[in-house]
Amino acid sequence: MIGSCDTWSSADAVGTGAEWSLRYTHDDDFLSISVFIPPSGRCAEAVRDVYAEIFALTGWSGYPDICRLWHYIGDINGANADGLETYRDFCVGRARAFEELRPPFGMPAATGVGSSGEGITVCVLATRAGRLTAIENPDQVPAYHYPTRYGPRPPSFARAGYLERAEGDVLFLSGTASIVGHETVHVGDLHGQLDRTLTNIRTVVGGPNLARHGVDGHFGLADFDRVKVYVRHAEHLPAVEAVCRAVFTGDPAVELVRADLCRSDLLVEVEGVIAVRGALPRVLRRADQPDRAGAPTLAQAPVVSAP
Numbered sequence: 458m459i460g461s462c463d464t465w466s467s468a469d470a471v472g473t474g475a476e477w478s479l480r481y482t483h484d485d486d487f488l489s490i491s492v493f494i495p496p497s498g499r500c501a502e503a504v505r506d507v508y509a510e511i512f513a514l515t516g517w518s519g520y521p522d523i524c525r526l527w528h529y530i531g532d533i534n535g536a537n538a539d540g541l542e543t544y545r546d547f548c549v550g551r552a553r554a555f556e557e558l559r560p561p562f563g564m565p566a567a568t569g570v571g572s573s574g575e576g577i578t579v580c581v582l583a584t585r586a587g588r589l590t591a592i593e594n595p596d597q598v599p600a601y602h603y604p605t606r607y608g609p610r611p612p613s614f615a616r617a618g619y620l621e622r623a624e625g626d627v628l629f630l631s632g633t634a635s636i637v638g639h640e641t642v643h644v645g646d647l648h649g650q651l652d653r654t655l656t657n658i659r660t661v662v663g664g665p666n667l668a669r670h671g672v673d674g675h676f677g678l679a680d681f682d683r684v685k686v687y688v689r690h691a692e693h694l695p696a697v698e699a700v701c702r703a704v705f706t707g708d709p710a711v712e713l714v715r716a717d718l719c720r721s722d723l724l725v726e727v728e729g730v731i732a733v734r735g736a737l738p739r740v741l742r743r744a745d746q747p748d749r750a751g752a753p754t755l756a757q758a759p760v761v762s763a764p
């Protein structure tokens with residue numbers, strides 16, 4: 458595993474705190490939460506409970522819209538105590554949280570990838586600054602409608618989230634892979650998967666698709682400010698890096714990470730951020746473990762009580 462993590466920084470005053478199993482940092486507009494779920498034979502219930510805490514904290518702290526989630530899942534393609542794949546077990550708990558708690562926002566943009574560590578780390582970015590729209594891809598079945606052959610409960614996420622705010626809009630692209638309809642395409646073919654992934658991204662962020670969702674904007678691969686690429690096999694890293702650096706021509710920070718992915722037939726996955734008019738809370742990068750993403754920053758900061 459090549460260690461990696463994103464740190465979101467703010468020019469404003471930042472507060473930190475801890476509530477239940479959650480640790481958080483916030484400025485005026487954004488709330489960042491991280492939580493670690495220890496390894497166990499079955500994770501669905503713990504995932505459901507952590508999501509309940511996340512929904513409660515975002516609700517009462519006044520940052521009601523979850524614009525982005527990252528899930529770093531240990532042994533993602535391994536089996537739990539019942540023989541169910543860990544990722545599918547995770548999806549059961551998450552789907553239950555959405556069904557039972559019915560949060561007041563659409564499906565959030567998300568990433569769900571493997572981690573070299575054990576357990577599950579969930580990182581959340583929520584906001585109260587603007588209007589958030591969930592974006593789907595007309596060439597892909599919404600993940601929350603995947604059929605049960607991919608697991609007892611479908612994954613709960615949207616293909617992207619578009620945040621309209623006075624300081625400049627932000628598009629959060631979910632982890633995107635070589636899936637058409639609900640099926641993995643180009644199984645075993647790295648370049649086929651990468652091409653299809655890039656096509657899916659172009660479709661999601663393109664003008665016709667955004668217009669369909671009531672969003673006024675038109676973007677392409679050259680507009681990305683942050684790109685993170687997850688690659689299943691270390692030997693594929695150089696080839697994937699060459700393609701990505703050639704197509705993401707807007708000189709974004711392109712970061713490659715070796716990671717297992719949510720379906721064992723997926724070889725590559727790409728996520729990213731477009732900051733319209735450059736108005737993104739700055740993103741810094743530092744070497745760290747993905748499965749501990751966010752934790753060191755939060756631990757070093759003075760902890761204050763929750764409001």
Ligand SMILES: C=C(O[C@@H]1C=C(C(=O)O)C=C[C@H]1O)C(=O)O
Binds near residue numbers: 631
């Ligand atoms: C690649 C896919 O899903 C992955 C899993 C996600 C999750 O479970 O949160 C989100 C995006 C991707 O990281 C997909 O289904 O297209």
